[in-house]
Amino acid sequence: MFKNYFKTALRNLQKNQFFTALNVFCLALGMSISLLFVALLSFLFRYDDFHANKDRIYRITTHIRDNDQNPHYASAPVALAQKLKEEVTGIQSVVPIERTLNGEASYLDRRIDVGGYFTGPEFFHVFNFPLLKGDQATALKEPNSIVLTVDEAEKIFDEKDPMGEVIKIEGYGDFVVTGIMKERPKNSHLNFDALASYSTLLAYKGRAFMESEESWTKFMDSYIYILLPESNDVANVQGYLNKVASEKYRKQPTFKASFDLQPLRKIVPGESYKNPIGSQWDILSIILVGATTMIILIPACANYVNLSISQSLKRMKEIGVRKVMGGQRKQIFMQFVMEAILTMLIALILSFFMFQAIRTEFLQVIGSASIVDLAPTFSTVIYFILFAMFVGFIAGITPALYFSKINPVKALKGKPEQARHRLRFPIRKVMITAQFVLSLGFIMSVVIMIEQYRFSVNYDNGFEKDGILDVELRDIDPKIFKNEFSKLAAVEQISMSSHVVGLKYRGEQFVRNMDKSDSIETAAISVDENFFPNLQLKLLAGKSFSDNAAENAQFIIVNEELVKRLGIIELHSAIDKFVVLPSGKAVRIGGVMKNFHHAGLFEQIGGLYFEYDPSQFQYANLRMASTNDRDIAAMEALWKKLGREDKLTWRYFTDEIAEAYDYYFEVIEIWGYLGLLAITVSCVGLLGTVVFTIKNRVKEVSIRKVVGASNKSLVFLLSKDFILLIAIATVITVPTVYFAFSDWLLPTVQHYSKQIGIVEVGLSLTIILTLGLATILSQTLKAANTNPVDNLKAE
Numbered sequence: 001m002f003k004n005y006f007k008t009a010l011r012n013l014q015k016n017q018f019f020t021a022l023n024v025f026c027l028a029l030g031m032s033i034s035l036l037f038v039a040l041l042s043f044l045f046r047y048d049d050f051h052a053n054k055d056r057i058y059r060i061t062t063h064i065r066d067n068d069q070n071p072h073y074a075s076a077p078v079a080l081a082q083k084l085k086e087e088v089t090g091i092q093s094v095v096p097i098e099r100t101l102n103g104e105a106s107y108l109d110r111r112i113d114v115g116g117y118f119t120g121p122e123f124f125h126v127f128n129f130p131l132l133k134g135d136q137a138t139a140l141k142e143p144n145s146i147v148l149t150v151d152e153a154e155k156i157f158d159e160k161d162p163m164g165e166v167i168k169i170e171g172y173g174d175f176v177v178t179g180i181m182k183e184r185p186k187n188s189h190l191n192f193d194a195l196a197s198y199s200t201l202l203a204y205k206g207r208a209f210m211e212s213e214e215s216w217t218k219f220m221d222s223y224i225y226i227l228l229p230e231s232n233d234v235a236n237v238q239g240y241l242n243k244v245a246s247e248k249y250r251k252q253p254t255f256k257a258s259f260d261l262q263p264l265r266k267i268v269p270g271e272s273y274k275n276p277i278g279s280q281w282d283i284l285s286i287i288l289v290g291a292t293t294m295i296i297l298i299p300a301c302a303n304y305v306n307l308s309i310s311q312s313l314k315r316m317k318e319i320g321v322r323k324v325m326g327g328q329r330k331q332i333f334m335q336f337v338m339e340a341i342l343t344m345l346i347a348l349i350l351s352f353f354m355f356q357a358i359r360t361e362f363l364q365v366i367g368s369a370s371i372v373d374l375a376p377t378f379s380t381v382i383y384f385i386l387f388a389m390f391v392g393f394i395a396g397i398t399p400a401l402y403f404s405k406i407n408p409v410k411a412l413k414g415k416p417e418q419a420r421h422r423l424r425f426p427i428r429k430v431m432i433t434a435q436f437v438l439s440l441g442f443i444m445s446v447v448i449m450i451e452q453y454r455f456s457v458n459y460d461n462g463f464e465k466d467g468i469l470d471v472e473l474r475d476i477d478p479k480i481f482k483n484e485f486s487k488l489a490a491v492e493q494i495s496m497s498s499h500v501v502g503l504k505y506r507g508e509q510f511v512r513n514m515d516k517s518d519s520i521e522t523a524a525i526s527v528d529e530n531f532f533p534n535l536q537l538k539l540l541a542g543k544s545f546s547d548n549a550a551e552n553a554q555f556i557i558v559n560e561e562l563v564k565r566l567g568i569i570e571l572h573s574a575i576d577k578f579v580v581l582p583s584g585k586a587v588r589i590g591g592v593m594k595n596f597h598h599a600g601l602f603e604q605i606g607g608l609y610f611e612y613d614p615s616q617f618q619y620a621n622l623r624m625a626s627t628n629d630r631d632i633a634a635m636e637a638l639w640k641k642l643g644r645e646d647k648l649t650w651r652y653f654t655d656e657i658a659e660a661y662d663y664y665f666e667v668i669e670i671w672g673y674l675g676l677l678a679i680t681v682s683c684v685g686l687l688g689t690v691v692f693t694i695k696n697r698v699k700e701v702s703i704r705k706v707v708g709a710s711n712k713s714l715v716f717l718l719s720k721d722f723i724l725l726i727a728i729a730t731v732i733t734v735p736t737v738y739f740a741f742s743d744w745l746l747p748t749v750q751h752y753s754k755q756i757g758i759v760e761v762g763l764s765l766t767i768i769l770t771l772g773l774a775t776i777l778s779q780t781l782k783a784a785n786t787n788p789v790d791n792l793k794a795e
Contacts, residue, residue: 009339013346020343022688023304027347027395029677030300031388032354036362037293038387039355039374044281047187047268051128053227056092057264058234060224060241061273065256074273074280076259077219078210083244084226090236093122093227099277100221101196103170105156111646112155114169116194118201126227127190133163134179140197147179152193172196172204186373189268191278216248217255223277226261234261279371295438296677301395302431303685304340307692308399319406332404340396341389348388352376358673429725432689435682436729436772442675444737444764446668448756452746453664455754457657461502462596464536468653469627470500471620471635476642478528478617484638485622490631493623495534498526498616500653502600503660511609513566514578514586520565522607523598526616532557532593534623541571542591545612552612555590556581562607563592581611600660601752621653679768683775686722690776694718694783702788714784719776726772734761 013020048054060080062073081096098118105114123129124136131139132150139147146167153162162177169175175196184192202210215222228234241259249256262270272282319332359374376384473481473496482494499505510519529545529552531537540560545552556579560571568574571592578588595605624631632650639648694701701714709717738756746753 006338006342008335009342012339013343018691019307019688022684023307023343024347024350026300026303026681026684027344027391028350028354029681030297031344031347031351031391032358033674033677034293034297034387034391035351035355035384036359036374037290038383039359039376039380040289040372041286042377042380042383043187043373044269044286047279047281048189048264049187050185051126051264053126053128054264056228056230056232057126058226058228058237058261059264059267060226061260061262062219063258063260065258071274072271073219073275074277075219075222075275076224077216078222078224079212079215080244080259081224082210084224084237084240088237088240090229090231090233091226092229093126095119095122095126095225095227096198097123097223097225097277098198098201098221099223100201101169101172101192101194103172105167105169105194107156107165107167109646110156112152114152114194116192116196117190118196118198120198123195126225129184130182131179132182136179139179140195141199142178143197143199143203144173144175145178145197145200146175147181147195148177149181149193150183153177153180169196172200175200186371189277189279191371220275225264237261292674296674296681297391299431299435299438299678299681299685301391302435303681303688304343304395305398306431306685307688308336308340319403323406329404333400336400336403337393337396340399341392344388344392344395345385348384352384361669429721432682432686432722433725433729433732435678435685436726436768437733439675439679439682440729440733440764440768441737442671442678443767444733444760445741446672446675447760447764448737448741449664449668449671451760452750452754453661453668456601456661456664456750459597459601459752461600461657462537462594463501465502465653465657467624467627468534469622469624469650470653470656471622472649473618473620474644474646474649476644478614478620480642481620484642485620485635488631488634488638490624490626490634491622492625493530493534495530495621496528496614496617497531497619497621498613500619500656501525501535501598502657505598505608509582509609511562511579511581514580520562520607522562522565522609524609524611525598526613527610528612528614528617531610531621534621537596538594540592540594542575542589544591545610549612549614555588557591557593557610558589559593559598559605559608560595561605562609563589565607587611597752600657601750604751622650627652679771683771686772686775687779690718690722690779694779698783698786701783701786705784705788711781711784715777715780718780718783722776723773726769730765730768734765 051057059074060076062076064071064073078096078098081094084091085094096119101114101116101118103114105112119140121137121140123140124131130136131147134147139145146169148156148162156162156167157165162180165177166174167177181195184190226237228237238261241261245258268279269281269283269286272280272284322332356376363372363374471481478496482496485491486494505523505525507523509522509524511522512519527545529547532539532544539557542557544557558566558574563571563574566574566577566579568577574589574592576588576590578586580586593608593610597605598608599606635650636648697718701718704714704717738761742756
């Protein structure tokens with residue numbers, strides 16, 4: 001029976017090649033992004049499945065009860081790990097992890113950023129991360145020992161055998177490489193490049209950090225995993241955790257917390273926790289990604305339903321004959337469902353090639369290329385086929401029900417009343433309008449984002465950024481750097497700073513008036529005497545720093561906003577007022593600087609003070625007369641002359657500012673691709689509907705031409721209904737998108753943003769109207785120019 005359904009479905013698809021091609025193309029576009037979601041789901045549900053003891057591994061989480069947000073943390077007090085080891089017998093292994101191994105690893109002239117964990121030998125017993133070199137039992141036993149992933153080892157040592165070599169990590173000193181680990185699988189929620197022995201941390205901080213009472217309330221970046229025996233006595237361990245929480249937090253008047261056991265298999269995907277140790281995919285995020293894919297797939301399926309029912313008049317007699325010959329409703333139903341499934345499977349082949357083409361770009365756009373692998377596997381392909389069959393079944397239900405209920409006698413006449421009544425229901429118009437609402441919405445969003453990027457990059461931040469190079473000083477003496485690099489002909493002026501102004505600053509600095517106890521949150525940047533003239537910052541009152549370092553250390557320079565927050569009305573009145581810095585040092589205000597966007601456009605301009613502290617200088621700001629290849633080569637040669645083996649690191653200031661807004665391009669890429677799919681699906685669906693409508697009205701058009709109707713009037717007659725639908729979509733979309741961006745999205749993303757104007761709206765409307773009208777007129781002009789004799793000679 002299914003063989004006959006298949007043959008009949010194939011013949012019908014071949015008979016209607018134009019509409020089959022339209023359906024296959026639309027469905028392939030819709031499914032291409034849906035396949036990304038199916039592959040993502042397939043990958044996420046394989047997370048951490050490579051651990052041999054995956055069903056017996058648990059993480060201890062902390063639930064803070066503050067009667068407000070009641071946050072759930074993935075981290076837990078470090079002291080709890082030791083108590084579990086000493087006091088609970090039903091635990092096979094306890095693995096404490098500290099996520100604080102972050103810094104620059106140096107070996108000879110190489111400097112590589114390293115991120116990882118401090119942990120003990122139990123780590124390799126609980127988790128399945130095999131070593132290619134070294135002994136799992138001893139690799140993390142001794143202080144200052146480190147295990148590297150094979151990729152990280154190649155970055156640092158190239159082809160050299162790393163075993164026994166010594167690397168220096170900023171902040172912790174020398175480490176001996178005691179193991180090389182196989183590359184970490186992407187489907188692991190633990191993300192690290194290196195593992196250092198926990199005994200290193202104990203030697204560095206002392207055992208006090210594990211035993212202090214403060215550790216029970218401050219436990220950021222501290223994690224605990226346990227391995228239970230085969231008996232899996234979860235209730236016993238949970239009971240102990242409840243007891244410990246009750247004892248430890250009973251005397252805490254303002255801090256209450258409890259501990260929970262979280263199975264390894266429920267970390268990803270799972271509930272969203274604060275302070276996660278690595279990859280985290282919560283259910284809400286997965287639903288949002290899935291909903292995004294449906295935005296394209298549902299209109300594509302709606303086009304299939306729309307075109308299938310639109311062809312009803314051509315298939316009325318076929319259905320009537322089949323019913324008269326004994327065909328049952330369920331057989332008719334299955335026939336049309338089979339056609340839908342077959343169409344979807346054909347579309348799957350095309351969409352698979354689209355999926356292969358876009359999956360790498362998709363991962364780069366969402367920033368998950370290093371932690372997600374969407375390469376198709378055998379199981380993923382099976383999921384693709386099942387997904388296509390499921391979508392085909394859902395899409396085929398509506399036309400299948402429609403055709404299976406047709407009265408055979410009326411169907412044989414070709415114009416059954418019930419069918420005509422249903423065809424008049426504006427389902428097609430509603431779907432076309434909805435598709436163009438979606439398309440115009442995406443177009444407007446992309447245009448608005450492009451304009452916001454241009455606005456942000458070209459915005460006057462209140463300082464001069466053209467012609468400046470920012471050079472990382474690393475550990476070179478600022479004085480030596482300034483003395484030597486000022487000799488270069490291309491360098492006009494050099495200033496020093498602790499941060500790249502406009503991008504970075506020291507946040508959460510609390511200062512206060514000498515006569516007040518309330519502190520004021522502000523930002524801080526350390527600069528030298530050349531900084532203000534170099535960046536052309538305007539001093540409104542007082543004086544700037546000079547070449548007298550001792551005098552500079554006695555005062556600070558503040559911006560207008562900080563003066564306001566200090567409660568000082570007149571700017572000149574702030575001069576020589578004393579404030580207390582976060583260090584407790586009392587300094588006077590020596591000058592007031594005009595407000596500028598020290599945090600970029602992301603935040604409202606807040607309080608800021610400049611101090612003179614050469615020990616904080618991290619960047620040299622070089623104002624260049626020219627920056628050609630010869631000038632850069634001279635700078636690099638001078639850098640090596642100063643005894644530096646590492647490479648000179650420099651950036652154009654304008655590039656740094658521009659890159660701060662690169663997230664706009666990520667949004668533009670995502671929305672742009674979705675918009676392209678939505679527009680294509682909409683136009684193809686509109687094309688199919690226009691073609692079918694014109695075919696059904698071809699004799700009407702011919703008669704009108706015979707009685708004197710002009711081509712212009714015929715084009716208008718055939719196009720007006722569809723143009724009206726685009727106009728309705730415009731009326732719905734423009735105000736919706738305008739208020740969504742103006743009142744919600746833009747203020748959330750960036751405090752200082754451009755108002756949406758006529759350019760964004762006009763350009764978006766031009767694009768959608770051009771595409772829509774081109775689609776409609778391509779068929780209506782053809783119909784209007786047809787010779788009426790060709791269509792009426794059979795009458």
